[in-house]
Each structure stands twice: as C-alpha cells, then as structure tokens.
Amino acid sequence: MRYGDNQPFEHLKLPITWGVMILVAAICVVAALLFLGDRRGGLDAAAYGNRAGFDRAAAKSNNLLSTPAHFVSDRTNGIEDYFFAVSENRVLKQKIVELERYRDEYRKARELNRRYEVLLNLRTEPEVESVSARSVSVSRGPFNNNRLIDAGSSRGLAFGNPVINEHGLVGRVVGVSPDVSRVLMVTDVVSRVPVMVARTDARAMMVGDGGGFPRLEFVRGGPDVLKKGDQILTSGDGGIFPRGLPVGEARRGVDGVWRVDLYTNRGPVDLVKVMKFKDFSQLPRAEEVLRTPLVTDVLPPPPPTAAATTHSASVSSATVSASGAAVSSAASSASPVTVARPRPTPVSSPAVQTPRPQPVPAPEAPASASSASVSGG
C-alpha cells in the first residue's frame, strides 16, 4: 500500500493561500482599528502611557549595545587629545583672553538689564532646573523621529519637559518611565513648536516633517519679517517651551518654503539636558504676576497731538451723553489718559528684589474719567 492510500481526504486540498489571505485581512482590520484609535497626534501623557514598559526594556538592550561603542569612542578621543594637547592648549589660551572681554561685557549688561527689570517691574521667568541624560536609542526615519534617553521619572522628569543640548532645542519628553524617557524630536511629523524670529520678533509655527529642516508656517507679519540667516528662538507661546531657547536659522528650501536649519544638526545629539519646565503654572505667585501692569502702561505716554486731543474729547463727550447724566462735564473735558494709567512702583535701590505690585487704589475723582478714557480709547 502506497503512502497516502489510507487517507480519505487525500484529494481535498486546503486552500492555504486563501486561508492566509483571510488571516492577513483579519490582522489588517485589527491594525486599522489600532491605528484609528491611536492618539499619538494628540501628544498627551495618556497616549504614551502603555509604552512605558516597552521603552524601559528597549533602552536597557540599547544601552548594552551603545556602552561598548561609547567606551571605544571615548578611548579614541583620549588618544587624540593626548597627541594634540599642545596645539589645542595654545588655541584655548587665545580664546580665554578673547572671552574674558566678553565676560566683562556680559556682566555689565546683565546688571544693567536686572536694574531695568526692577525699575519697570517686569515679569521675568524663573530659573528652571535641568537634568542631564544620554541618548541611548534613536529612530531617524521619515515617519518617526524619537529618542530614548536614560533618565526618567525617578529623576523628576515629567511629560512635556523641553529637551536641549549644547547647540539648541532637541525636542520634548512625551513618555516617561522610571528610568527611561521618550523624546519627541522637533523634526517629527507631529511636532509643532511656537517660535519667533529674533530680529523682528515675528511669530511662526515650526512644523516637523521627518527631515532635518522643519518648516516655518503661519509666519506673522509682512514679507520682510524673515530673512535668510535670521535666528529662530522659541517664543514661549502656549507655555509648552520657555521663551528664548535657540532653535536654528531661517533658510529657504528648494521648494520655496521657509525652513529652519536646526542648530542641533551641527553635531551629534548624544548628551542632552532636560529642563524641568512645565508651563505657566511654574511662575511664582501667579495672582500677583497677573496684576503686574503692562510695560506700555508704565512708560510715559506720548505727547498728545492737538487733533488727537480734540478727537478724544469729542468721543468722550459722545460717550458721556450716551451714558446719561451720571458722568460730570469735568470728566469729559479733562485729559483722562494720564490719570487712568497706573504709576510704577517706586524703587528705592536697584539691589532690592523685584517689588511685588501693590493693588493700586482707584482714585476718587478720576474714577469716572477712567471709564471715559476706556470708552474714548
């Protein structure tokens, strides 16, 4: 008896190709549901919550691989430093002489700036703590730009912390586990960073597209607000990033779109610094900060022109007549602009800490004038 003669279903062949296709279709349906249900684009902490355990394991394995490479690299650099120490020392001495002059200038400017801040009662941002970490794994593809760094919630990192290196802004923390954090690079397709042009203070949105040169979109202002080589900084709008972090320089791409040549492209993103900045809630005593008068209110007003005074008076008169007899005629004829503005808090000495603004008591007589100025302006 030949092999297979005792098998009654010998000629009934399983349509394996169709079976596999059905299985593939089922997996595709599950994957599509996962894809539609993923909230990665929302950039909230819950979206990355289920990835913490995986990131922890992946970083461990990558740390094992990167540690020997870094060891060899450090030894190589050590040998190079040994052989070029003399010439490097000569160059560094020249640089020190040059930088000392800048240091003195910087100290003077910083002191002057501090005095102005105190004098004008300006709102300044507090110092932000930071944590150093090493990048252990990276995905550099066009669809995802992420990094895993070897610092996590055990060192105080939290969702949303900005990440920088010695050149500029790298990204922000989007996933945290006790030992490892995932950093969303500014080049990722879901990254949006509010930025400003340092020269013109124009606002824009930096949109990542998976390449090394993110796009600048929604540039506010005229056609001259952006020039090639303009420095791009974080604007601090929205409270995601602190204001003034260096990002890159403006370039026009071959497609005519303004792009940012990132400072972080100038070297490898190996060691990074995570700033423990969360949002505006970190500002001290928010209720007092919000009572701080605007700089335009503190500065002396421009001298009113005759035409403006006439217009202001006529508008005020119209408002008064519309509101009835409650407002006296003195209010309409007076120059209410100077009366209504709050005075800056007097400062006795520059060394004094930033004075907390006191609630300015409303003057008795000009109360109506204040309302007149508001309606007139």
Place this chain on the structure above:
Amino acid sequence: MLAPQRRPRSSSTRSMTPSASRRARLYKALFENRTPRRGSGGIVGPQDWLLYPALLAVLATLVLATDLPLPFGLDLPEPVWPVALAFAWPLIRPSFIAPVLLGLMGLFLDYFWGAPLGFYVIGLMAVHAATLIIRSYIVGQDTWVVIGAYTLAVLLFFTLGVIMTTLDSGVVPRLISVFEQMLATWCLVVVVLILLERFLNSDVRFN
C-alpha cells in the same frame, strides 16, 4: 617512461582570471555547496525560515537604532528589515505563521520607533498580501524579476507609509527622507535573494 598525463582543464576554468575564479568559488560556497539547514528529521521547520530570520531582523533593528555618532555627520542607516521578510516569506511558501510573525514585528516597530499603533503592521501586511497574490508569477523567474518585484513592494510599503502619516498628522513627510529610508530598505534585496536561495526549494513536499 611516459610522462604522466595532465588532465585537461575545463574550458570554463581555463578562461577564468584569478579574480573571477575567486568570485566563482565564493558564489559556490554561498549558494551551491551549502545544503539547506534542516530541522529534526530532515525537514525545514518553521523556525528555520520564519523564526530565526524574524529574530535576526529584530536584532538588526535594535543594533542599527543605537545612537552612535559616525564621522562626517553621518548616521547609521535605518532600513525596515521586516519588509524583506514580508516579501520573501510568501515566495518561499504560503504560511499561517508568517502573517502572525509579521504582525508581531510590526507592533514591535510601532512601539520601538514610536509610531502610531498599527502603522507598520498595515504596511507589512500589504506587502505580504500583494506578494502572495503575485507569487505564482514570481517563483521560478529570473533574479532580475525578483529584484523588480521587491522594488515594487518597497515602493508600495513607503507609499502607504506616506499616505498614513499624512492622514494621521496632517503633514506630508519630507520625500527626501522617505527616499533615503527606501533606499536603505531596498538594499535588503540581498537578504531576500539569500532567503530564496536557501529555502525556496528546500522542502520538496510543498512543491
């Protein structure tokens, strides 16, 4: 006494230059002298052509994701290794295990590279399904046909990736970067050819 007669050299050996001879020996060592790896009982088991290549692909992905600064500002390449398997496996033979393994590898890539869940699973499944459909037209053809089909498979994968990324984030990814990763993935055609050479005819039961 007659001098010992020399065996006539074959025409092919006689006409070969030393470098060509080395290349021929290398080819022979790679593809001809090696017998296919056999599992227990002389059968090529799923672990031989499915599990071990999958593990190697995961390992290669992990190694190439290491953050190593290279000279001249270069980075390590980041090919999508499972695409080569998604193309080669259905050509070797249809299997129920292959799509499951591909799904797991896709999920691994989603987690490891921080993509939305299901992103790489859908792309790999599309390549797998497309190759399964055209399997009968590819198997047994010349190597260039296989390479051409693999090029189309890579193109399909990255086209789907661009479409899904655009749908997900509202931003079209930079096409130069897409092309770079596509090129790195296309270079894995060598892996595809090696897999086909080793496993396509190794199990006579299926053929």
